[in-house]
Amino acid sequence: MSTIDLPHQDDQQGRTPAPVVDNYLTYTRGIKSWIFTLDHKRIGVMYMVSVLVSFLVGGTFAILLRTELLPPGKTIVGADMYNQFFTLHGAIMVFLVIIPSIPAALGNFVLPIMLGAKDVAFPRLNLFSYWLWIAGAICAVVSLLMGGFDTGWTFYTPYSTTTETGGVIAVVTGVFILGFSSIFTGMNFIVTIHKLRPPGMTWFRMPLFLWSIYATAMIQVLATPVLAITLLLLIIERTLNIGVFNPSMGGDPVLFQHFFWFYSHPAVYIMILPAMGIISDVIAVHSHRHIFGYTFIAFSSIAIAVFSFLVWGHHMFTSGQSPLMNTIFSLITFSVSIPSAIKVFNWLATLYKGSISLNTAMLYGLSFIFLFTIGGLTGLHLGTLNTDIHLHDTYFVVAHFHYVMMGSALIAMIAGLHHWWPKMTGRMYSEFWGRIGCLLVFIGFNVTFFTQFMLGSQGMPRRYYDYLPEYQVYHVISTIGSYVMALGFVLTAVYLLASIMFGRRAPANPWGGRSLEWQCTSPPPHDNFKTTPRVGNCYDFSAVVWDEKQQGYVVDRSLDPTLNEPADKA
Amino acid sequence: MNRVIAPAMFLFCGASAAFASGGNTPRTFWMPEGASTIAPSIDHVFDMINWVCYFFFALVVIIMFWFMWKYRQRGRIVDAQGPTHNMALELTWTIIPIFIVAAMFFVGFKGFLNIVTPPENSYEIDVVAQKWAWEFKYPNGATSEDLYVPAGQPVKLIMSSRDVLHSLYIKDFRVKQDVIPGRYSYLWFQANEPTLNDDFHWLFCTEYCGFGHSNMNRKVYVLPEDDFAEWVVEQGQWLDKILDEDLYFKAGPKLFVRCVQCHSLDGTPGIGPSWGDHAGQGNIWERTVSGETVFDDGTKLSSLIGPGKAYETPEDYLRTSMLNPGKHLVQGYGNAMAVQALNDRAVDALIGMMKRIDEFDANGKWLKESELVDQEQQ
Ligand SMILES: [Cu+2]
Numbered sequence: 001m002s003t004i005d006l007p008h009q010d011d012q013q014g015r016t017p018a019p020v021v022d023n024y025l026t027y028t029r030g031i032k033s034w035i036f037t038l039d040h041k042r043i044g045v046m047y048m049v050s051v052l053v054s055f056l057v058g059g060t061f062a063i064l065l066r067t068e069l070l071p072p073g074k075t076i077v078g079a080d081m082y083n084q085f086f087t088l089h090g091a092i093m094v095f096l097v098i099i100p101s102i103p104a105a106l107g108n109f110v111l112p113i114m115l116g117a118k119d120v121a122f123p124r125l126n127l128f129s130y131w132l133w134i135a136g137a138i139c140a141v142v143s144l145l146m147g148g149f150d151t152g153w154t155f156y157t158p159y160s161t162t163t164e165t166g167g168v169i170a171v172v173t174g175v176f177i178l179g180f181s182s183i184f185t186g187m188n189f190i191v192t193i194h195k196l197r198p199p200g201m202t203w204f205r206m207p208l209f210l211w212s213i214y215a216t217a218m219i220q221v222l223a224t225p226v227l228a229i230t231l232l233l234l235i236i237e238r239t240l241n242i243g244v245f246n247p248s249m250g251g252d253p254v255l256f257q258h259f260f261w262f263y264s265h266p267a268v269y270i271m272i273l274p275a276m277g278i279i280s281d282v283i284a285v286h287s288h289r290h291i292f293g294y295t296f297i298a299f300s301s302i303a304i305a306v307f308s309f310l311v312w313g314h315h316m317f318t319s320g321q322s323p324l325m326n327t328i329f330s331l332i333t334f335s336v337s338i339p340s341a342i343k344v345f346n347w348l349a350t351l352y353k354g355s356i357s358l359n360t361a362m363l364y365g366l367s368f369i370f371l372f373t374i375g376g377l378t379g380l381h382l383g384t385l386n387t388d389i390h391l392h393d394t395y396f397v398v399a400h401f402h403y404v405m406m407g408s409a410l411i412a413m414i415a416g417l418h419h420w421w422p423k424m425t426g427r428m429y430s431e432f433w434g435r436i437g438c439l440l441v442f443i444g445f446n447v448t449f450f451t452q453f454m455l456g457s458q459g460m461p462r463r464y465y466d467y468l469p470e471y472q473v474y475h476v477i478s479t480i481g482s483y484v485m486a487l488g489f490v491l492t493a494v495y496l497l498a499s500i501m502f503g504r505r506a507p508a509n510p511w512g513g514r515s516l517e518w519q520c521t522s523p524p525p526h527d528n529f530k531t532t533p534r535v536g537n538c539y540d541f542s543a544v545v546w547d548e549k550q551q552g553y554v555v556d557r558s559l560d561p562t563l564n565e566p567a568d569k570a
Numbered sequence: 571m572n573r574v575i576a577p578a579m580f581l582f583c584g585a586s587a588a589f590a591s592g593g594n595t596p597r598t599f600w601m602p603e604g605a606s607t608i609a610p611s612i613d614h615v616f617d618m619i620n621w622v623c624y625f626f627f628a629l630v631v632i633i634m635f636w637f638m639w640k641y642r643q644r645g646r647i648v649d650a651q652g653p654t655h656n657m658a659l660e661l662t663w664t665i666i667p668i669f670i671v672a673a674m675f676f677v678g679f680k681g682f683l684n685i686v687t688p689p690e691n692s693y694e695i696d697v698v699a700q701k702w703a704w705e706f707k708y709p710n711g712a713t714s715e716d717l718y719v720p721a722g723q724p725v726k727l728i729m730s731s732r733d734v735l736h737s738l739y740i741k742d743f744r745v746k747q748d749v750i751p752g753r754y755s756y757l758w759f760q761a762n763e764p765t766l767n768d769d770f771h772w773l774f775c776t777e778y779c780g781f782g783h784s785n786m787n788r789k790v791y792v793l794p795e796d797d798f799a800e801w802v803v804e805q806g807q808w809l810d811k812i813l814d815e816d817l818y819f820k821a822g823p824k825l826f827v828r829c830v831q832c833h834s835l836d837g838t839p840g841i842g843p844s845w846g847d848h849a850g851q852g853n854i855w856e857r858t859v860s861g862e863t864v865f866d867d868g869t870k871l872s873s874l875i876g877p878g879k880a881y882e883t884p885e886d887y888l889r890t891s892m893l894n895p896g897k898h899l900v901q902g903y904g905n906a907m908a909v910q911a912l913n914d915r916a917v918d919a920l921i922g923m924m925k926r927i928d929e930f931d932a933n934g935k936w937l938k939e940s941e942l943v944d945q946e947q948q
């Protein structure tokens with residue numbers, strides 16, 4: 001049995017002196033120690049801050065859009081501006097927020113610690129990924145200075161190659177660069193999971209978060225290059241007038257859609273898979289019980305990753321692709337729903353006979369189940385061929401993918417943020433305000449987006465600046481919901497920031513987690529663990545005990561039988 | 571057997587099944603009015619999926635809240651002992667959904683075959699989309715801005731785009747198809763109920779196409795077969811029937827509808843140069859006659875018009891600007907104007923309108939309408 005750093009002991013009544021061990025935040029100081037850091041935890045934190053700032057920007061555009069749509073016709077901006085706003089909202093949220101949020105921000109922080117490793121396999125590449133992300137974001141800002149872009153986040157040709165807005169090339173270059181950032185992160189994680197697992201951690205003892213990150217990384221590495229090539233072709237067409245997609249130069253505009261969705265459908269799973277991983281862990285830990293059906297959950301992640309490459313055509317049922325292709329894509333699309341359904345049922349079964357603490361993180365986790373169920377089920381209407389013909393490119397689709405991408409992926413990110421916040425910052429936030437914030441976000445979200453299902457099935461097309469008066473009532477409700485949601489997020493930002501200054505010091509293991517990140521101090525020391533620890537079954541909570549003095553849980557390693565197995569079993 | 575199924579079907583399909591046999595289906599909580607022959611089957615599938623969704627959503631949410639309450643943490647129990655897996659159960663919830671989605675795929679597929687296979691005897695209408703208008707061309711050469719179709723007969727639209735992607739969507743018919751430049755795509759439907767008393771169905775563009783995307787909506791009129799036949803003939807001759815001297819005010823404003831997205835009449839710059847005062851050079855006719863218009867290479871129009879030059883008369887220049895807009899670009903404007911399908915009389919009408927631009931208000935309405943009425947009454 002190897003040694004592990006036990007959390008240092010507090011003095012009486014849980015009042016905490018400064019930690020004696022070093023922590024990654026104070027290990028070195030000064031701005032340069034951040035800019036050039038190779039520490040995965042700091043890189044994770046930098047990602048997190050950057051992603052949250054982008055979220056603020058993207059969210060601001062969302063609120064402007066909703067406000068513009070309050071009445072038909074002009075409210076605050078003209079049609080040109082509106083088109084730029086929704087494009088920016090989409091592009092920022094997809095490429096700068098959701099895709100990197102869980103893998104790059106939370107994944108970077110916890111993945112190596114979960115493995116008991118000191119860092120990812122390639123720390124320099126990791127830092128490079130981050131700075132590539134920044135470069136991509138800078139390109140987006142430059143594009144705004146060059147006149148912005150109004151192509152929609154999908155960059156459909158020939159509109160994107162002919163529009164007069166000047167920032168198209170800059171932003172496409174930005175997305176191209178962001179793609180590489182994503183590829184490098186994925187590669188890094190694959191190698192890290194293969195090579196740096198600690199003794200005792202077989203594949204099937206990995207926390208499910210790692211399984212999902214692994215499946216995600218596979219998609220990132222395999223799908224993103226296609227996006228990169230597509231965007232390069234787009235740039236070539238726009239600058240050199242070589243016809244690839246534009247029919248007036250002999251190109252094929254539908255080809256672009258195939259290329260684009262060949263990446264962007266899997267990208268949906270780059271967003272949702274890690275979210276599912278977080279939820280598996282959050283639900284198990286806060287129910288204080290072994291996850292139900294570990295193997296099914298793990299394999300369903302892999303199944304989703306594989307299927308995700310075969311369904312891109314479901315975005316194109318009305319695009320003029322052949323009926324046979326539509327049929328095949330519809331069929332395969334339905335097969336993706338099975339692994340997702342399996343996961344939902346397994347999470348529910350995990351609650352069964354648990355000891356559920358309704359912490360903020362858990363509330364977000366449960367919200368995820370609620371919202372993901374709606375998002376997933378409404379996918380059925382869209383996967384079905386004849387109903388999709390009616391619903392395609394209406395608000396029904398908008399509502400559906402907001403339930404999946406925001407209600408699920410982003411809410412899971414926020415669940416993870418709350419789950420690991422004490423670990424990242426060493427501070428506890430106010431559970432009271434946390435719960436209120438979660439409630440506001442949950443209610444606001446549903447009011448905003450559930451309404452849009454009706455709006456869409458009643459026939460309101462998406463990306464509309466102006467609309468028929470008969471749709472106004474839905475738009476008004478939706479906009480009110482978005483304000484409530486915004487309030488919830490502002491509140492969340494306030495109590496989280498307040499916790500950094502005034503929060504109680506976090507114990508090593510505030511929730512009763514069993515995986516390795518809960519066995520080093522909060523915040524973790526620079527090297528995470530002095531020596532690589534042996535691990536047991538990370539969902540076996542029998543070794544977790546409440547420690548009154550620390551006001552937190554501790555993992556009593558002598559209680560876990562799997563830790564005392566002979567080493568060759570590992 | 572049927573006695574069990576029929577009420578169940580009614581429950582599942584609500585209003586749509588009840589009305590499927592007769593005329594249009596009314597608007598419901600989820601669906602707009604259904605006015606085509608395929609609408610009921612789509613609504614039916616939609617409702618079926620809905621019920622599957624209601625069931626599973628209720629199942630998940632009720633179980634979730636029930637467990638949340640029943641197994642909430644009491645004290646500090648940290649190691650709850652629940653089952654860690656159950657193969658039989660897990661296989662059950664893997665396999666049952668497979669059957670459900672397989673059924674769903676199948677009904678969707680069957681409905682889809684109907685949507686994509688136009689009947690042989692369809693009435694064909696050509697559709698040309700461009701930013702941000704539709705042009706519908708009927709077999710006899712008539713054209714219209716709004717779509718007119720005969721009732722009780724399958725109609726097939728043969729569509730293409732002059733510029734970027736568009737998508738033609740008629741929500742009440744439940745049909746949608748992208749319109750693609752450089753390629754033809756088809757869409758068919760059959761509407762049985764005529765739209766009476768100026769009633770109509772909306773037609774939307776559902777593929778984002780820029781500035782005017784949300785105003786690319788037009789109306790669809792379903793006419794009884796006889797009325798339709800009459801309408802097409804009349805529509806084919808509308809320009810010919812107008813007297814030459816009336817052309818500019820009777821046909822001009824109607825044609826101007828195709829230009830208004832880009833050209834204003836009151837001097838406000840748009841996607842194209844205003845036909846009112848432009849950059850202090852006067853209105854479209856004044857600056858063309860005086861040759862004040864400046865092109866993007868810095869040259870002036872005056873260098874092109876006159877005996878022995880590219881254009882004999884100002885009218886020739888304007889005609890070319892409409893029929894071959896890319897040939898000269900007015901300074902400050904891109905090559906955004908598509909080639910306009912205008913015949914000689916239409917071009918005459920528009921040039922006539924440009925010559926007397928002061929007689930029109932900012933919306934293209936002819937201001938002397940009342941004088942005309944007065945004259946006729948005298
Ligand atoms: Cu997809």
Ligand SMILES: [Cu+2]
Nearest residue numbers: 775777779783
């Ligand atoms: Cu459009």
